[in-house]
Amino acid sequence: MEEYKLPKPINHVAFIMDGNGRWAKKRGLPRTAGHLEGCKRIIDIFECMQEFNIKVFTLYAFSTENWNRPKSEITLLFKYLDDFFKKYIDKFIKDGVRVQHMGDMTPLPEKTKKTLIDAIERTKDNDKWVFNICLNYGSRQEITKATRLIAQDVKDGKLNIEDITPELFYKRLDSGNLPECDLLIRTSGEQRLSNFLLYQMAYTEFVFTPTYWPDFKREQFIECLKEYCSRDRRFGAIKE
Numbered sequence: 001m002e003e004y005k006l007p008k009p010i011n012h013v014a015f016i017m018d019g020n021g022r023w024a025k026k027r028g029l030p031r032t033a034g035h036l037e038g039c040k041r042i043i044d045i046f047e048c049m050q051e052f053n054i055k056v057f058t059l060y061a062f063s064t065e066n067w068n069r070p071k072s073e074i075t076l077l078f079k080y081l082d083d084f085f086k087k088y089i090d091k092f093i094k095d096g097v098r099v100q101h102m103g104d105m106t107p108l109p110e111k112t113k114k115t116l117i118d119a120i121e122r123t124k125d126n127d128k129w130v131f132n133i134c135l136n137y138g139s140r141q142e143i144t145k146a147t148r149l150i151a152q153d154v155k156d157g158k159l160n161i162e163d164i165t166p167e168l169f170y171k172r173l174d175s176g177n178l179p180e181c182d183l184l185i186r187t188s189g190e191q192r193l194s195n196f197l198l199y200q201m202a203y204t205e206f207v208f209t210p211t212y213w214p215d216f217k218r219e220q221f222i223e224c225l226k227e228y229c230s231r232d233r234r235f236g237a238i239k240e
């Protein structure tokens, strides 16, 4: 196993786990076999984050648009996620991981919702790591929701229009309590955001890898981290 030490600290990495279906198809398996294998990579990659001392892990696991898939696929995917949280809740508690959710939980299958709420509740005081899962998440919906909250506060006289700043807006998003996202990794070769963190990614570095998510392991993750570390983040300034 390759020894790897991050040359500079990273706070927050977000992942668009993609390619589960194609991974399975390539093997002549049903798409859901890809989701099952993909769920195993979630914990593998989370543990790599712990190894490299990256505190915040954000995972895009189900978009608001993914309801357009066959019901049988959706049902199994949520079952695997339910199993995932049941399996790792003790680890999360032991390691000081806080489970957080982004998106609208309302339409999630009852069982998964219950497991997720339970995980959030039981880990709410943990502050060493964040496991942030985006389920039924859509960035446009999140931005719209934040706008409504702000508009309501203005209407109720709790907020002045002049006090609406980019920083205040950021705080009203589901990720308002998290540090800025340093790096986004999307697997499977697709190079788009698919309604993910549109506001938050103003200065995030993007790394796209052709590897399908079920094949995305420590070695592939290190390649992405090396790519990130080779980049020069200027934030609009110039470097002498």
Ligand code: IPE
Residues within 6 Å of the ligand: 017, 018, 019, 020, 021, 022, 023, 061, 062, 063, 066, 077, 188
């Ligand atoms: C998993 O990959 C991501 C989810 C939306 C759950 P996909 O299921 O999108 O896999 P591909 O893109 O069809 O290969």
Ligand code: IPE
Residues within 6 Å of the ligand: 016, 017, 018, 019, 060, 061, 062, 063, 066, 190, 192, 194
């Ligand atoms: C994005 O992947 C959503 C998640 C990974 C949860 P998709 O596979 O749904 O995205 P598109 O349809 O290729 O843009």
Ligand code: MG
Residues within 6 Å of the ligand: 018, 019, 020
């Ligand atoms: Mg996909």
